[in-house]
Amino acid sequence: MTQILKILAAQFNPVVGDIKGNRALAEAALEEARARGADLVVLSELFILGYPAEDLVLKPSAVEQSMAAVRGLAGMTAEGPGLVIGTPWREGGKLFNSVVLLGDGEILGRYDKRHLPNYGVFDEKRLFDAGDGPHETYAYRGAALGLGICEDLWFEDVPRAIKAAGADVLLAPNASPWRRSIQEERAGAFDQWADIELPYLFVNQVGGQDELVFDGASYATNSTHGERCGLVGQFETGTALVEFDIAAKHFVGLGASCTPDSAGWEAEYRAAVMGLGDYVNKNGFPGVVLGMSGGIDSALTAAIAVDALGAERVWCVMLPSKYTSDESLEDARVCSEALGVRYDSINIAPGVGALGEMLGGQFAGTEADTTEENIQSRLRAVTLMALSNKFGHMVVTTGNKSEMAVGYATLYGDMCGGYNALKDFYKTEVFELAKWRNSAVPAGGLGPEGEVIPVRIITKPPSAELREDQRDDDSLPPYEVLDDILRGLVDQEADIDELLARGHSEAVVRRIEHLLYIAEYKRRQAPPGVKVGGKNFGRDRRYPITNRFRDD
Numbered sequence: 001m002t003q004i005l006k007i008l009a010a011q012f013n014p015v016v017g018d019i020k021g022n023r024a025l026a027e028a029a030l031e032e033a034r035a036r037g038a039d040l041v042v043l044s045e046l047f048i049l050g051y052p053a054e055d056l057v058l059k060p061s062a063v064e065q066s067m068a069a070v071r072g073l074a075g076m077t078a079e080g081p082g083l084v085i086g087t088p089w090r091e092g093g094k095l096f097n098s099v100v101l102l103g104d105g106e107i108l109g110r111y112d113k114r115h116l117p118n119y120g121v122f123d124e125k126r127l128f129d130a131g132d133g134p135h136e137t138y139a140y141r142g143a144a145l146g147l148g149i150c151e152d153l154w155f156e157d158v159p160r161a162i163k164a165a166g167a168d169v170l171l172a173p174n175a176s177p178w179r180r181s182i183q184e185e186r187a188g189a190f191d192q193w194a195d196i197e198l199p200y201l202f203v204n205q206v207g208g209q210d211e212l213v214f215d216g217a218s219y220a221t222n223s224t225h226g227e228r229c230g231l232v233g234q235f236e237t238g239t240a241l242v243e244f245d246i247a248a249k250h251f252v253g254l255g256a257s258c259t260p261d262s263a264g265w266e267a268e269y270r271a272a273v274m275g276l277g278d279y280v281n282k283n284g285f286p287g288v289v290l291g292m293s294g295g296i297d298s299a300l301t302a303a304i305a306v307d308a309l310g311a312e313r314v315w316c317v318m319l320p321s322k323y324t325s326d327e328s329l330e331d332a333r334v335c336s337e338a339l340g341v342r343y344d345s346i347n348i349a350p351g352v353g354a355l356g357e358m359l360g361g362q363f364a365g366t367e368a369d370t371t372e373e374n375i376q377s378r379l380r381a382v383t384l385m386a387l388s389n390k391f392g393h394m395v396v397t398t399g400n401k402s403e404m405a406v407g408y409a410t411l412y413g414d415m416c417g418g419y420n421a422l423k424d425f426y427k428t429e430v431f432e433l434a435k436w437r438n439s440a441v442p443a444g445g446l447g448p449e450g451e452v453i454p455v456r457i458i459t460k461p462p463s464a465e466l467r468e469d470q471r472d473d474d475s476l477p478p479y480e481v482l483d484d485i486l487r488g489l490v491d492q493e494a495d496i497d498e499l500l501a502r503g504h505s506e507a508v509v510r511r512i513e514h515l516l517y518i519a520e521y522k523r524r525q526a527p528p529g530v531k532v533g534g535k536n537f538g539r540d541r542r543y544p545i546t547n548r549f550r551d552d
Contacts, residue, residue: 004252005143005244007171008033008041008081011216011232013207015282016050017062023048023069026085029239030073033081036241039141044173044205045086045150046097051175051205052212053088057095057127063088070100071107078105082140086149086173094129099147099173101138109138111147115155121177121212121531121539124151135161137168143246146170146198153202156193163196168249170200178215178234178271180532183261187225194224199250202228206237208278211528211538213271217261222250230259235270236444262443265436268425268532269304272433273442275530276421277308280394283418287313289393291380291414292336292343294318294328295462297398297422299335299453300434304421305396306452307445311340315393318345319380321352323468331457338452351379377413385416394418397527402427402479404526404537405486406512407519415526423529424536426483427462434458477508485512491535496551513550521545 010029014022026043033041045051049066056062070087077083082103089098089110096112112131116124135158137144146167152158153172162170176182199222206216215235219228220242229251231240243252262270280288288305292298298316305314316339318324318332329345336343355375356363363371384395397417399409401424409415422430435458438451462479476482485504488494489512499509523537524545535541 003142003246005040005141005169005246006036006038007201007242007244008036008038009201009203009218009220009231009240009242010041010043011203011206011218011236011238011240012043012047013237013278014044014047014050014205016053016209017056018050019048019062019065019069022050023073026073026083027076030076030081030083032239038081038241040082040084040103042084042171042173042201042203043086044203045099045175046088047085047173047205048087050209051086051214052122052209055127057088060090063090063095070102074102074107075105077102082108084147084171084173086175088128095127096131097124097128097149098131099149101140101145101147103140108140109136109147111138111149113149113152114158115151117151120535122151135165137162137165143244144168148172150174150176153200154189159193159198159200160196163198167198168246169244169251170198172200172202174202174204175214176204177212177531178217178267179534180268181534182215183217190225197223199223199244201242201251206232206235206274208275208282208530210279211275211531211536213275213530213532215267215271219258220251220254222254228258229254230261233259233443234262234267235274265433266440266442268429269307269433269436270442270444271532272304272421272425272530273308273445276304276396276419279419279528280309280313283394285392285394285418287315287393288396289315289317289384289387289391290396290398290417291384292316292318292332293398294324294330294332294335294457296430296434296453296457297400299331299457300430300437301396301398301421302335302339302341303434303437303447303452306339306341306447307442310446311448314339314341315387316341316343317384317387318343319348319383320345321348321376323376327456327460331454334454335452335457338450338454339447346383348376348379348383351383352376355379374410374413377410378416381410381413381416396421398422399526400425400427400430401537402483402486404523405490405519406476406482406515407522408476409522409526411522411525415522417527420527420529423526423538424532426486427479428483431458477512481508482512485509486516489513489516490537490541491533510550517543517547517549520547 101109118125146162205214221228232238316336395417
């Protein structure tokens, strides 16, 4: 008789530090599994405390409460089903990133993560001790289970050792952050050990956590990453029941209803929606407020906010000065109406005049320059923060990666806010995202269909409108040129010669390099924003503020 192990893969969105809430999610998964006749539930990496908990895992009480919650969950498995769950675990004076197998009312086994990532957004080596000792399997309902955690799958030694230990199947809890290249990266890493023919179940966390977004995309496969069967999908919570034939050592029934991944601009837009939405919701804000300038950055940010939160929780405010064009006034209003949000206009001219009068004596005999421009931007920030303080809405800032890179954003002005959904999108990417959103609504998006960003916003020359007839390309190269240079300097750490080989002017490249370095102090004070590329400003890229290096 065929012996089948029924496994419920639970792709959930835990909240960092919410041990009670995360335990409740685990309990709900056990109840669902029991109702569906499953033998085992698999949850994601460090699920009980949330990932990444960063230095929270160095707080003894956080670890103690996590372990106590896991022991409590063990008691719920006395009558089945069992549970695989990630947790911090302290033993013998060491702190581990662990996964435990719970069943029959007790802890049946524990596996400690071997490979601790310490690059990019990760710094697990400063937090955890690495697991060691011989690999082993864990007997459960007639199957020999192998356990591996996230980074362990990126190196072939762990899967090969697990296979050699006699595992029938590998269960792999993950907290693997999304980025636009993630599926290609996973395929390249996991397929290096595909020759051992070890079936595995990849269960990934989903949700936004500060700068990071986790896409879920949990799957089962009998062979390679390229032949995986998506179980729940990306950027959404859910469960899926899979069946493993113990004697045949493979999953059965894969391929009937596999969920495809999102791709291209759709995936990037959904990541931005999830990042902003979870940041607002997990931090308990009733909604967001943003400055609606009539430009593309604020329009796209408003669309993302509406898709994440619903129009009733988004408040757009036009803050015109004497330099604001009639086109911008109309475009801001039309875009707000298309999105269905609350829209108000607050004229900052009286405030600008008051500050001019206040500073008149000190500024006497000087020419107007960026000082007066920045006053406008900072007065807008003060206005938005006043609305935030009075009504509780979080201010969303709207700058893009191109502006943040070269410092074309005003500190305590348009950089003011709690979160930035566009922080890791270059300006050229902002245009493409806006076009995509006008053609589609993302899965789970709460905004309307159709053209929500007026075409004129997309096609008109970008301008901060802080002086007469101002345009971005008055002082910056065209964004196609600028963004290519920035991708080289920021994402690829390219040297000057490599950029010159692409056909760029040496004078322009050196000027952009200089602007990039001297704006570091601004970026250190910028709000967090969703990571979408290979190297974002924040956890990925940590350059010194005081820095005289320039490429020779």
